[in-house]
Amino acid sequence: MSTLCVPSQVPPVSDDCEQLHKAFKGWGTNEGLIISILGHRNAAQRKVIQKTYAETYGEDLLKVLDKELSSDFERIVKLWALDPPERDAHLANEATKRWTKSNQVLVEIACTRSTQDLLHAKQAYHALYKKSLEEDVGYHTTGDFRKLLLPLVSTYRYEGEEVNMTVAKAEAKILHEKISGKAYADDDLIRILATRSKTQINATLNHYKNEFGKDINKDLKADPKDEFLALLRSTIKCLNFPEKYFEKSLRLAINKTGTDEGALTRVVATRAEVDMKIIKECFEKRNTTPLDRAIVKDTTGDYEKMLLTLIGHGDS
Structure with missing residues (x-):
C-alpha cells in the first residue's frame, strides 16, 4: 500500500x-x-x-x-529522513506544546499506529526528550481533552482478530446511551475507545449503526463547533478507517484558501510507506481529481517535487 x-x-x-x-x-x-x-x-x-x-x-x-x-521543502525532507519512531516522537512533542488542532496529531499517532509502533515512538520520546509522552500530554492538556488523550497515548492494544460479539453489542448500547445523554467524556465511553482492539471496536461500531440506524460519528456531530466532539470523531475515524481520516486531512489541507502545508507535509511524510496508495484512491473518489493534480495546483518548486516523489507520481 x-x-x-x-x-x-x-x-x-x-x-x-x-x-x-x-x-x-x-x-x-x-x-x-x-x-x-x-x-x-x-x-x-x-x-x-x-x-x-x-x-x-x-x-x-x-x-x-x-x-x-529552507521552508516547506526543509520540513518535508527532514521529517522524511527521520526514523519513523523518532518522527512520531518529534511530531507528538510539537503537538503537546500547542493547543486545539494539534491534538489531532496526538490522536493520529495514538490511533493509527500499530501497538508496537506506538511503543517504539514512546521509547524514542524518552530518548529524545528525557521524559515520557504521557507526562507531557498530562501536563499540557486539561479537562476532557486530557481525559481522552492520556489513555489513548498510554494504551497497549491487543492486535489479534478475535471479536467478542456479546461485548460488542453491550458496548454499542453503552456508547449510544452516553452519546444520547451528551456524556461525551464519560469514563466508559473513553475506556471502550482507549482499550479495545481495533477489530473489537469495528464490530462495536458496526453493531451501533445496525442497532441504532446511524453512524456513530453522525451522532457526534450534535455541535459541529465543539472541539472535543471533533477530537472524538477523529479518534473513531483513526481507529476504524484511518485512510478516510487522512484523505479528509489532505482535502482540508489543499481545498481551501491558503494551503495548510503543515498537515500536507505530515500526512505525506508519515503515510507514504504505509497506506498512501489507498489514501490516494479515497482522495480521487471523494474529490474527482487525483491527489497529484491537487498538489501540483497548490504547491511549487522543490517542495512540490518532493511531495510528488513520495506519493509515487510518475512511478510505475
Missing part, C-alpha cells in the same frame, strides 16, 4: 552519502539530487544513510539538511 518507489538496484550506501555530500557543496544546494536519493529510499535505508554519513563526514545529516534547506 506504500507509494514509495525504491529502485531495484540501490547504489551502495557510501555512494548515496558521497552524492548527498556533493549536493551540499558549491555555490548552491542541489535539491534535485537530494530528492532523487532520499525520496527513493525506505526507512531502513535512510537510517543506514544517516549513520554512514555521520561516520564518513563527522556531521549529523539532519543538521546539515537544517542548515542547507
Whole structure:
C-alpha cells in the first residue's frame, strides 16, 4: 500500500552519502539530487544513510539538511529522513506544546499506529526528550481533552482478530446511551475507545449503526463547533478507517484558501510507506481529481517535487 518507489538496484550506501555530500557543496544546494536519493529510499535505508554519513563526514545529516534547506521543502525532507519512531516522537512533542488542532496529531499517532509502533515512538520520546509522552500530554492538556488523550497515548492494544460479539453489542448500547445523554467524556465511553482492539471496536461500531440506524460519528456531530466532539470523531475515524481520516486531512489541507502545508507535509511524510496508495484512491473518489493534480495546483518548486516523489507520481 506504500507509494514509495525504491529502485531495484540501490547504489551502495557510501555512494548515496558521497552524492548527498556533493549536493551540499558549491555555490548552491542541489535539491534535485537530494530528492532523487532520499525520496527513493525506505526507512531502513535512510537510517543506514544517516549513520554512514555521520561516520564518513563527522556531521549529523539532519543538521546539515537544517542548515542547507529552507521552508516547506526543509520540513518535508527532514521529517522524511527521520526514523519513523523518532518522527512520531518529534511530531507528538510539537503537538503537546500547542493547543486545539494539534491534538489531532496526538490522536493520529495514538490511533493509527500499530501497538508496537506506538511503543517504539514512546521509547524514542524518552530518548529524545528525557521524559515520557504521557507526562507531557498530562501536563499540557486539561479537562476532557486530557481525559481522552492520556489513555489513548498510554494504551497497549491487543492486535489479534478475535471479536467478542456479546461485548460488542453491550458496548454499542453503552456508547449510544452516553452519546444520547451528551456524556461525551464519560469514563466508559473513553475506556471502550482507549482499550479495545481495533477489530473489537469495528464490530462495536458496526453493531451501533445496525442497532441504532446511524453512524456513530453522525451522532457526534450534535455541535459541529465543539472541539472535543471533533477530537472524538477523529479518534473513531483513526481507529476504524484511518485512510478516510487522512484523505479528509489532505482535502482540508489543499481545498481551501491558503494551503495548510503543515498537515500536507505530515500526512505525506508519515503515510507514504504505509497506506498512501489507498489514501490516494479515497482522495480521487471523494474529490474527482487525483491527489497529484491537487498538489501540483497548490504547491511549487522543490517542495512540490518532493511531495510528488513520495506519493509515487510518475512511478510505475
